[in-house]
Amino acid sequence: MQEEQVLKAYFQEPNIDSEFQEYQTLFQFFETESRLELPKEFEESFFADLEQAEKPRLFIRKMLPWVSRVAAALLIGTSIFWIWPETNSKAQADNIDWSKYEPDTPEEALRIYQSAMLKLGTALQEGTKTAAKTVQRVEEVSQFFE
Amino acid sequence: MYRLSLSILVNPAEAQDVVQEVLMKFWNQRHRLQEIKSLDAWALKITKNHCLDKLRSKHRRVEDIQMAPVKADGQANAEQLLERKELLEQIQRLMQRLPEKQRMLMQLRDIEGLSYEEIQEVMDLSTSQVKTNLFRARKKMRALIEKTVNYER
Numbered sequence: 001m002q003e004e005q006v007l008k009a010y011f012q013e014p015n016i017d018s019e020f021q022e023y024q025t026l027f028q029f030f031e032t033e034s035r036l037e038l039p040k041e042f043e044e045s046f047f048a049d050l051e052q053a054e055k056p057r058l059f060i061r062k063m064l065p066w067v068s069r070v071a072a073a074l075l076i077g078t079s080i081f082w083i084w085p086e087t088n089s090k091a092q093a094d095n096i097d098w099s100k101y102e103p104d105t106p107e108e109a110l111r112i113y114q115s116a117m118l119k120l121g122t123a124l125q126e127g128t129k130t131a132a133k134t135v136q137r138v139e140e141v142s143q144f145f146e
Numbered sequence: 147m148y149r150l151s152l153s154i155l156v157n158p159a160e161a162q163d164v165v166q167e168v169l170m171k172f173w174n175q176r177h178r179l180q181e182i183k184s185l186d187a188w189a190l191k192i193t194k195n196h197c198l199d200k201l202r203s204k205h206r207r208v209e210d211i212q213m214a215p216v217k218a219d220g221q222a223n224a225e226q227l228l229e230r231k232e233l234l235e236q237i238q239r240l241m242q243r244l245p246e247k248q249r250m251l252m253q254l255r256d257i258e259g260l261s262y263e264e265i266q267e268v269m270d271l272s273t274s275q276v277k278t279n280l281f282r283a284r285k286k287m288r289a290l291i292e293k294t295v296n297y298e299r
Contacts, residue, residue, distance in 0.1 A: 004256075022295045026287065028230070029237040033257045038148045038165065039158075046166055050173060 110142055147193045153253040154197040156242060164196045187267040190260075194250065194268060201246075240290045248283030255280055 010016065011027035103109035114135055121131025147168060151161035171192065172179065182188045241249055247269070254260045254268060265276050 022291055023288070025230075025233040025237055026291060029234050029241075030256045032234055033149060033153075033253075034259070036149050036152065038162065042162055042165070046169060049166065050170070053170070 106142075110138075114138065147189055149257060150190055150193050150250070150253055151197045153241070153249060153257070154194065154246070155200060160200060161197075164193060164200060168193050168196055184264065184267060187260075187264045190254070190258075190264075190268045191270075198246075236294065237291075240287065240294065243290060244283055244286055248279055248286065251276065251280045252283045252287070 008027060008030075011020070011024050012031070016024060103112055117134050117138060118131050121134060148161055148165050151164040152158060155161050155164065168189065172189070179185065241252070244252065250269065251265065254265045255262075260268070262273055262276055265271070266273060269276065271279070
């Protein structure tokens with residue numbers, strides 16, 4: 001504002017009216033304060049701190065391509081580790097001649113079946129009693145068919 | 147930024163810390179600085195907010211406050227320089243007696259010479275609020291000076 005400029009200019013004059021002299025210090029204070037600057041050491045310390053803060057970032061930026069490569073290699077390795085055994089066992093299973101494991105007689109079939117049921121009973125933790133009952137029942141059924 | 151933080155915090159070391167924090171913030175946001183319309187006003191606003199946060203932090207104690215030394219320059223003899231330095235320090239003390247908002251407004255307008263629009267942006271105030279508070283601050287400062295002068299007489 002123009003009024004402010006006039007006042008500022010007036011109070012900068014060396015000889016001002018004695019009536020207003022007490023306010024001159026205030027304008028001198030404004031003038032002094034407007035020239036106040038950061039100490040010279042500040043810049044040095046600021047740039048040192050900035051450099052220190054940037055160091056880890058620069059390191060990370062430098063290492064990023066290598067970290068990506070290692071991560072990619074790990075991913076591929078893990079995928080192979082998980083997929084390979086499955087493919088391998090499937091290929092092995094495909095090559096087995098299952099016909100030679102087929103039972104030739106009803107007795108053999110019954111024996112295999114009993115054994116499977118026993119294993120199943122144990123696996124299901126139903127106890128030996130339950131397994132025996134199942135076997136007994138199977139025997140009864142097989143006798144009925146004979 | 148330094149002058150504004152010094153006027154709010156009074157302590158030069160704390161004011162320097164704030165400037166450093168704000169500059170660090172600028173550095174970290176340097177890619178977004180172009181989006182800012184008035185960088186000066188934004189910088190002062192961030193500085194002001196940082197200072198107020200610091201001022202209101204529980205850790206700050208009144209006894210920690212150390213007044214910034216006032217430098218009396220100009221061509222004068224030692225006695226005159228000392229007298230002027232004392233007067234300036236007296237004004238500085240009187241300024242500290244102003245409410246925070248009024249002190250900041252005087253700092254921004256009378257010391258930094260910011261326009262009313264810029265002050266509005268920094269302080270989040272309307273033009274009329276800026277003008278009213280500035281008027282009150284100057285009036286209060288005038289009364290404080292008169293009171294001091296009359297007391298000394």
